[in-house]
Amino acid sequence: MKTILVTGGTDGIGKGIATHFLKMGERVIVVGSSSTKGNLFLQEASRLGAGERAVFLQANLSLVNENKRIVEEVKSRFDSLDIIVFCATNHKTNKEYTETQEGFELSFGLSYLSRFVLGYGLKELLEKADQPVILNVCAPGMNGTVNLEDVQNKNNYNGSKAKYYGSRLNDLLGVAFAHNDTVGKIKYILFNPWAVQTAGTFEAIENPFMRSMMKLIYKTIGKPVEEAILPIIELLEKPPTSSLSAYKQRKEVSLSMRTFDKENALTLYNKTVQLLKGVLR
Numbered sequence: 001m002k003t004i005l006v007t008g009g010t011d012g013i014g015k016g017i018a019t020h021f022l023k024m025g026e027r028v029i030v031v032g033s034s035s036t037k038g039n040l041f042l043q044e045a046s047r048l049g050a051g052e053r054a055v056f057l058q059a060n061l062s063l064v065n066e067n068k069r070i071v072e073e074v075k076s077r078f079d080s081l082d083i084i085v086f087c088a089t090n091h092k093t094n095k096e097y098t099e100t101q102e103g104f105e106l107s108f109g110l111s112y113l114s115r116f117v118l119g120y121g122l123k124e125l126l127e128k129a130d131q132p133v134i135l136n137v138c139a140p141g142m143n144g145t146v147n148l149e150d151v152q153n154k155n156n157y158n159g160s161k162a163k164y165y166g167s168r169l170n171d172l173l174g175v176a177f178a179h180n181d182t183v184g185k186i187k188y189i190l191f192n193p194w195a196v197q198t199a200g201t202f203e204a205i206e207n208p209f210m211r212s213m214m215k216l217i218y219k220t221i222g223k224p225v226e227e228a229i230l231p232i233i234e235l236l237e238k239p240p241t242s243s244l245s246a247y248k249q250r251k252e253v254s255l256s257m258r259t260f261d262k263e264n265a266l267t268l269y270n271k272t273v274q275l276l277k278g279v280l281r
């Protein structure tokens, strides 16, 4: 039996993936901030006859020390880990620059630092599995890059730009992870699901008219979760052989794009290590 950790596994794409693997007879650990959603997930697992293989861990993954706590808990409870899927996100766009209590920009904390801390923190546990995989659901395949002098968008903050940055940071995270991984056992996959009809996408839009418009657009261009996760399942069942790969749905994305620049990736890695030194307890 495989053990799969899914952050944001209590809703949307993450929940779709978590449920698929429960149905396949695997053990699934999901992480989310809401206990209500977590308990719903556990109830659904019981209905599937998979209650004993389902684990919910409550954590606010915007906070570095909460991610660290999850790393320690998973390491103490499980002997190995086959797959990590990163899905935790908050689609809401913050109009103003907002910091977590640890002093990081909110979306930087949840969409980037969380994946950094969990990926590196659980690396050794993953290496105990036969074919370990990290699948980071973000948005590779888009143009642009981050400003390495202002990785948290403190200057001239723009909420939409911060969201867009989150994915560019994950592109660099994948590149640095694969570069730093001298063991070379883990396959790191950056995955862009394109438009997916998740509740989180719509609930994030405050204006009711705009929300209805978005629903209409997503009805045309988007996919329901059950369909959107199919290429993800295929990749997890038969991972690519290279240490790093990127996909936009089923189409492979070229790693020669500027967003995957190795020098930028290593600069960001070093900056991140310095930033984390200030908060890790």
Ligand SMILES: NC(=O)c1ccc[n+]([C@@H]2O[C@H](COP(=O)([O-])OP(=O)(O)OC[C@H]3O[C@@H](n4cnc5c(N)ncnc54)[C@H](OP(=O)(O)O)[C@@H]3O)[C@@H](O)[C@H]2O)c1
Residues within 6 Å of the ligand: 007, 008, 009, 010, 011, 012, 013, 014, 031, 032, 033, 034, 035, 037, 038, 059, 060, 061, 062, 086, 087, 088, 089, 090, 091, 110, 137, 138, 139, 192, 193, 194, 195, 196, 197, 198, 199, 200, 201
């Ligand atoms: N949907 C799309 O169209 C789309 C397009 C491109 C990329 N993506 C990417 O796909 C991934 C999944 O997106 P989705 O649409 O499936 O999201 P979603 O439906 O909104 O689900 C988000 C998940 O993250 C959890 N979460 C949110 N804040 C959290 C926090 N502070 N701590 C811990 N967990 C937290 C939520 O649980 P709680 O509410 O309990 O915290 C929930 O389980 C994301 O990485 C997103 O960027 C999505």
